[in-house]
Amino acid sequence: MPHLPNSHATVDLAFSLHPYTNLAVHEDRGPFVITRGEGIYVYDDLENKYIEGLSGLWCTGLGYSEKRLVNAAMTQMNQLPFSHSFAHRATVPVIELSEKLINIAPGNLSKVYLVNSGSEAVDTAIKMVWYYHNAIGKPEKKKIISRKRGYHGVTVAAGSLTALPYAQDDWDLPINRILHTETPCYYRYGESGETEEAFATRLADILDQQITNEDPDTVAAFIAEPVMGAGGVMTPPKTYFEKIQKVLKKYNILLIADEVICGFGRTGNMWGSDTYGIKPDLLTCAKQMSSAYFPIGAVMLSEPIYQSFVENSRKLGVFGTGNTYGGHPVAAAVALETLKIYEDDDILGHLVNISGHFQKRLAELSKHKLVGEARGVGLIGGLELVANKKTRKQFPEASKASVTATEKILGQNLILRPLPGDVIGICPPLIITEQEIDDIFDRTIRGLDEAEVALR
Ligand SMILES: Cc1ncc(COP(=O)(O)O)c(C=O)c1O
Incomplete structure (x- = not known):
């Protein structure tokens, strides 16, 4: 990463606290300042041009210069920069966005609740799962299961579902009533001689056993990313979701599809749920919902869950939750325009x-x-690096193989991201052309070649 001994760097070091950053290294290295974007490219403050191969953080689906989104924000800012959705209030962009989301939603989801980020969507989904079970008279049914290496955000509850050491160590997470089950990555966790289908059966059996051990009447929901993203781009083994859903159905356990990365085309269909035959009771989304031009996220929920909330309002007098900026009209207008562009531009x-x-x-x-393995679906991919292709042995942690490789790739002016398990994530803007795809992979190969020399 370039070291920039300029005024931005000095001021950044003096005042900014960076998320997901080694702060000690940052003190030596300083910031990588991005100043502008264009198409699938971003520029740093020395005017170096990079391909944004991870769409920022898996989010800028329409790239960096979509004028329709700029105009949608400006028009809404001029007309009504803020109003809210508390106490029966509504705005036109929120109404129209909600209708549009339900029209494209997978399965039987019928209502939309808007928030500001993926973490907030997941936190809200957890609250809704708890609230629902109280409303239907099952107050014991509260535990939530996520998968090891699943990523669901960083707030206290969502961060508890994010089963990655870097997001939990020393943060006093997970909170109680959270359980973790096995990671559906066939390449890394399939046993020798085991087929993909047999691996999926084994994971479903393990889940069934875990639920039985906990007492099914205490287990409320299971949350899953259709493709596990930030934990290492892991596509599910064949028949996995079919078998998992059978187990959940057996014990009346709700399924939350966390579509924060997979939603809005990433896996080749509108939803990862469409790609893998998932029928969620709740769905969380954000990121490409507005192509990241404005912060917004959503929870979508099924009619039976909604009806239980209505009944609870009769009893309690209010659906007692809300965020000032949930359903911000400017964010909603930008998201609505994003969905229209997805449609208009096919x-x-x-x-x-x-x-x-x-x-x-x-x-x-x-x-x-x-x-070791190059895996993916649609327009998302992961490269799992190994020291030995035959044995699948990984590099020692100290050699930081995926960090070294992504730094070499950055030297080729391509931004990719190192992920847990020595995986490199590739997730370019959806608007990318075939020629730009070639450019990404040509640069990746050159970076990997350099990394190989450095690592051996
Ligand atoms: C699947 C998934 N859920 C939730 C989140 C959290 O979203 P945010 O960073 O907007 O809080 C992320 C972020 O990458 C994610 O990938």
Whole structure:
């Protein structure tokens, strides 16, 4: 990463506390200042141009210069910069956005509740699961299960579901009533001789056993990303969600699909739930919902859950939750325009045309000496780095293989992200062209070649 001994760097070091950053290293290195964007590219403050190969944080689906979104924000700011949704109030963009979301939602979701981020969506979904079970007279049914290496955000409850040591160590997480089950990554956790389907059966059996051990009447919900993103880009093994959903149904356990990364086309369909046959009771989304031009997230819920809330309001007098900025009219206007662009520009059709090429170039990387597995779906991919391709042995933690590799790749002016398990995440803007995809993979190969020399 470039060291920038300029005034921005000095002021940053003096005043900014950076999330998900090694603060000790930051003191030496200073910030990587991004100043502007254009298409799939961003520029730093020395005017170096980079491909944003992770769409910022898996979020800028429409790239960095979509004028329709700028105009939607400006128009709404001029007309009504703020109003809220408390106590029967409503705004036109929130009404229209809610209708549009339910029209494209998977399964039988019928209501939308707007928030400001993915973590807030997940936290709210947890609250709703607890509230629902109290409302229907099952106050013991409260435990929530997530998967090891699942990523669901950082707030106290969402951070408890994020089963990654870096997000929990020394934060006193997880809170109680949270359980973790096995990670559905066949390459890393499948046993020798086990088929993908048998691996999925084994994980479903383990989940069933865990639920039985806990007492099914105390288990409320299971949360899953259709494709596990920040924990290491892990696509589910064949038949996984079919088998998991069978177990959940057996014990009346709700399913929360966390679509914060997968939603809005990332896996090649509108939702990861569509790609993997998931029928969620609740769905959380954010990120590409506004192409990240404005902070917004949502929880969508099924009619039976909503009806229990209505009944509870009769009893308690109010649905007792709300965020000042939940359903911010400017954020809603930007999200609404984003969904219209996805439709007008036929983003799903574009993905059909280009994701085959993306997956082909990704798969070719499995031949690289550093890559154990190249996996992905739609326009998301992960490269799991290994020291030994045959044994799948990983590099010692101290060699920081994926960090080294992404720094070498950054030297090729391509931004990718190191993830747990020595995986490199690739998740470019949805508007990318075939030629730009080639550019990403050519640069990745050059970076990996350099990393190999550095690591051996
Ligand atoms: C699946 C998933 N859920 C929740 C979150 C949290 O979203 P946010 O960072 O907007 O709070 C993320 C963030 O990457 C995510 O990937």
